[in-house]
Structure formats: structure tokens, C-alpha cells
């Protein structure tokens with residue numbers, strides 16, 4: 001009975017995502033004020049700084065980085081692409097994989113200009129902002145594929161998509177809590193993606209705190225599992241990760257722009273036991 005209920009919840013979430021609109025999602029979350037590189041308290045610069053520090057403080061290394069639930073966004077691998085020579089992007093929806101493919105193939109007509117993001121991460125790396133063109137070349141070179149994923153499956157990706165030994169690092173941003181019907185499903189999904197990671201590999205997780213819904217497009221209200229820090233830590237422990245660092249960003253009033261009811265954003269760096 002409980003299993004049937006879980007299956008129904010997952011199916012309901014999948015149905016919501018059929019109306020997901022990448023262009024609107026990018027507009028809502030990845031333009032000012034949430035992505036204002038001149039504001040010290042803007043959310044996106046905070047996320048990029050967390051990722052830059054996590055990727056460059058010396059303990060994260062290896063060959064393969066996998067981004068879980070990439071959506072139509074690239075910011076999550078702008079630092080990682082300097083550390084790993086193989087990056088896999090993944091998403092549940094073809095529309096998002098197509099948006100990413102358009103950027104990787106430099107085909108134009110992307111729904112967001114990633115230049116300010118590339119420039120900002122170059123600045124974090126102590127490079128001149130004009131080095132953004134080199135970073136773009138590097139990123140296009142290391143992204144080896146853009147693949148389907150379903151975190152609710154015990155094997156989230158196709159067999160062989162990731163070497164059996166596991167990836168060296170996973171990054172996942174605003175995915176698990178945004179695609180799960182409840183906290184148990186969130187925790188199960190965290191365990192499923194953990195199987196893609198080698199023991200000793202790192203997980204960099206960014207997510208929403210206290211969020212119960214977000215707009216995946218005009219009028220596309222998607223339910224979210226409202227998480228607090230304690231729940232995130234307990235789910236990590238329950239699924240075989242050791243927490244290295246948890247940082248929290250609390251949204252100022254003017255970052256609450258009506259596209260969701262998120263109150264905070266967490267950044268986790270953890271290691272698989």
C-alpha cells in the first residue's frame with residue numbers, strides 16, 4: 001500500500017514537469033535580482049562562491065563530475081570544469097537537455113546569456129574577466145554528454161552511463177526536493193544518486209529550505225518538499241554521506257519575487273562513506 005502511494009506521488013510529480021518551461025524558469029531565477037553580480041547579497045553569486053570554494057580547496061579531484069538534474073542551467077559546473085576533464089549533465093526532460101545542447105554546440109538561440117556567469121567565476125578564480133571565452137571553450141570541451149536521469153529509480157541513469165566504480169564527484173542543485181512528493185522520497189532519491197558516486201567521492205548539494213512550491217512556468221505550480229537544515233543533515237547521514245560543510249543563505253525580502261516561497265538556500269559539501 002505504501003509503495004503504491006509512493007509510486008503515485010512520483011507519477012504526479014512527473015506529470016507536473018510535463019509543463020516545465022525552461023525559458024520562464026531561467027527568467028524567474030537566473031536574472032536580476034536573484035542573479036545580480038553587482039549585489040553582494042544576490043543568491044546566484046553566493047551559490048557560485050560556495051561552488052568555487054568547494055571545488056578548489058584541494059580535496060575534490062578525479063576524472064568524472066556528474067551534475068544531477070541540470071535543468072536548463074550551466075552555472076553549477078563552471079568551477080568544476082577546471083577540476084574534472086569529464087563532465088556529464090543530466091535531466092529528466094528533453095526540453096532541458098535540448099537547451100543545454102544548444103549552448104554546448106554553440107548553436108545560439110539559448111534562453112539565457114551565460115557570459116556574466118562565466119566572467120564572475122573567472123573573477124573568483126583570479127583571472128581577468130575576458131578569460132570567460134577560454135572558460136567557455138574549456139566547458140564545451142569537458143562536457144562529454146547530456147543524458148536522461150530519474151532520481152526516483154534505484155538506478156537513476158542508463159546502465160554504463162557512469163563507470164561501475166562510480167563518478168568522482170556529484171553536484172546537484174534544487175533537484176531532489178523539487179522532484180520528490182515527500183521527505184521519504186527525497187531521502188530515497190539521495191540514496192539512489194549516491195550509487196552513482198564512488199566511496200570517498202564528494203557530493204555538492206544546493207537546495208531550497210522551507211519551500212513548498214515554485215513556478216516552473218507561467219501558472220505551472222510545482223510542489224516542493226519543505227526542508228529544514230536538520231532534515232537535510234539527517235537524510236545525508238541516513239544515505240551514507242559524511243557532512244563536511246553546510247552553509248545557509250537566507251533570502252532578503254527583495255529576493256522573494258513571487259516565483260516560489262523559498263526562505264533559504266543550503267549548500268552542502270559531503271563525502272560518500
Ligand SMILES: C[S@@+](CC[C@H](N)C(=O)[O-])C[C@H]1O[C@@H](n2cnc3c(N)ncnc32)[C@H](O)[C@@H]1O
Nearest residue numbers: 069070071092093149150151173174175178179
Ligand atoms: C528546480 S529544477 C533545478 C534545475 C537546476 N539544477 C538549477 O539549479 O536551477 C529541477 C530539475 O529537476 C528535473 N527533474 C524533474 N523530475 C526529475 C527526476 N525524477 N529525476 C531527475 N531530475 C528531475 C527537472 O526537469 C528540472 O530540470
Ligand SMILES: O=[N+]([O-])c1ccc2c(c1)CN[C@@H](CO)C2
Nearest residue numbers: 029034043044174178214260262
Ligand atoms: O534564487 N535562486 O538562485 C534560485 C534558483 C533556483 C531555484 C530557487 C532559487 C528556488 N526554487 C527552486 C525550485 O524549487 C529553484
